[in-house]
Amino acid sequence: MEKMKYEKPGMTKINAGMPSKFGMPVKQKIVAEIDGITVSSLIEEYGSPLFVISETTMRNTYAEAKRAFDTRYPKVQFAWSYKTNYLDAVCSIYHDEGSWAEVVSGFEFEKALANGVDGSRILFNGPDKSKADLIMAIENNACIHIDHFDELYLLIETTREIGLKARVAIRVNLDAGIYPIWDRFGFNYENGDAWNAINRIMLAESLDLIGLHTHIGTYIMVQSAYAIAASKLANLYMAIHRKFDYWLKYIDLGGGFASKNTLKGAYMPGSETCPSFDDYAEAISNALISSEIPHENLPVLFLETGRALIDDAGYLLTTVLANKRLNSGRRSMIIDAGVNLLFTSFWYNLNVYPTRELGHAEESTIYGPLCMNIDVIRDAIVFPQVKTGEQLVIERVGAYNITQSMQFITYRPNVVLIDERGKTHIIRKKESLETFKHVELNPKRS
Amino acid sequence: MKITDEIRISDNGFVFNSKTGDSFNINPTGLELTKLIALDSDFDDIKEIFLEKYDLDDLTFENDFYEFCALLKHNQITVQEDPLDFK
DSSP: OOOBOOOOOOEEEOOTTOOOTTSSOOOOOOOOEETTEEHHHHHHHHOSSEEEEEHHHHHHHHHHHHHHHHTTOSOEEEEEEGGGOOOHHHHHHHHHHTOEEEESSHHHHHHHHHTTOOGGGEEEOSSOOOHHHHHHHHHTTOEEEEOSHHHHHHHHHHHHHHTOOEEEEEEEEOOOSOSSOOOSSSEESTTSHHHHHHHHHHHOTTEEEEEEEEOOOSSBOOTHHHHHHHHHHHHHHHHHHHHHOOOOSEEEOOOOBOOSOOBTTOSSOHHHHSOOHHHHHHHHHHHHHTSSSOGGGOOEEEEOOOHHHHGGGEEEEEEEEEEEEOTTSOEEEEESOOTTTOGGGGTBOOOEEESSOOOOEEEEEEEOSSSSTTOEEEEEEEEEOOOTTOEEEEESOOSSHHHHOOOBSBOOOOEEEEOTTSOEEEEEOOOOHHHHHHHOOOGGGO | OEEOTTEEEOTTSEEEETTTOOEEEEOHHHHHHHHHHHTTOOHHHHHHHHHHHBSOOHHHHHHHHHHHHHHHHHTTSEEOSSTTOOO
16 A cells, blocks of 8 residues: 655644734745756755856846836946955856946956956945055056045055056945935035045046045935935036036946845835835936936946845755754754855845745744854744755845855855856855865974 | 643644643644554554554654654643653
């Protein structure tokens, strides 16, 4: 006689008066494949855990963002935010789509040059630019976004020393109606610092002021904040024209567009609450077009969005190491990917999905493999019972997780790109002991 | 390990604890286990019944059995008088 299918014995406490907040039954989503390639075959070939990046999703998302702005504003230029994900293969795809590079360090600048980006198409942001970095930027004709007065004076001194002119913009911080105000970067608009900096730059013969830049924050869920920021930069843009009879070339609204991830503590999922590219584009374009700026003198609009472009294209494939019932009765499981790979798990409730239909679901905690108490990927998620070895998929991890991942306790995994033809390529190799032997020195064993 | 007197279990897996006021839903295999525990069946007997009836290996059963027993105990459906009694 054929035996019956077994389901793990389980029980669920009934909480009267506490139905699903959406009034709908929880339907477990299954992610069995990425761009037509099964998760099991990817793990079999490249190991677990494994970062996977979808070129198709990258290009589709970029096209969506570009269309949203191109249809509303005459001159738009994206600049890929290197810190969001600076794997060469990733950067090359955005450059192929037409993106410039937005970098925030000498290292990222060198990476952009090595990726074939013309120096004049690099926007150099950030508070840390050494003299050597500035010389590299000046010699490559990059757009240097000045962050503070010390940098401004160092730049004047450097240009005098090397006898070359620098193309510059200033970073402006401003009150866009959202809090906290990021006032640690750039010159303040409201207290006149930005205007003072502009006047100083206009007096410097070796500096060529060509733009204004702001970056109001990250994961901005209110598109109207961008409208306020754009209006204030437009005011500065016009003030410069009135005083110096000079038109700047661009206004750079930075990045900060939210991805569809859900912030911890949010009542509704990010996919329901975050503005779309169209929402952001409408707010920014309207603010610029309806400003005092004459239509024929509208500046090029630069956008440095990173997170919203790449987050959806990144996946982390992982495997269940163990199940455990905690003292509190709560079910928990341990997976082979920890917070050292998933920096964004500190502020997002990352989506974790099984790769096949599974049985009874209950509220669970998902721990990473690190021997550290803070290694919690999800502290509360309704998840089906899984066995050791079950493969899972964590979605929307393309932004910041790879660049901010930390080698800790174990090796960092392979990163694989699925190209538009469905072919897989390792774009960053898994670490091994050799990785560390290569950079470590031991004076006791020389 | 025994099911406490305050517990009532319906045939479709609804469990009510009149002492705490809590109620639970138990899935079919959980209900089957609970009923066998209520009959004071031995672990080895329960295992034999399950291995014969379901497509299941003994280690998986043992792992799941003890986890389910811990859940019953945590929810005050069973009491374990002797801390060394894992049945």
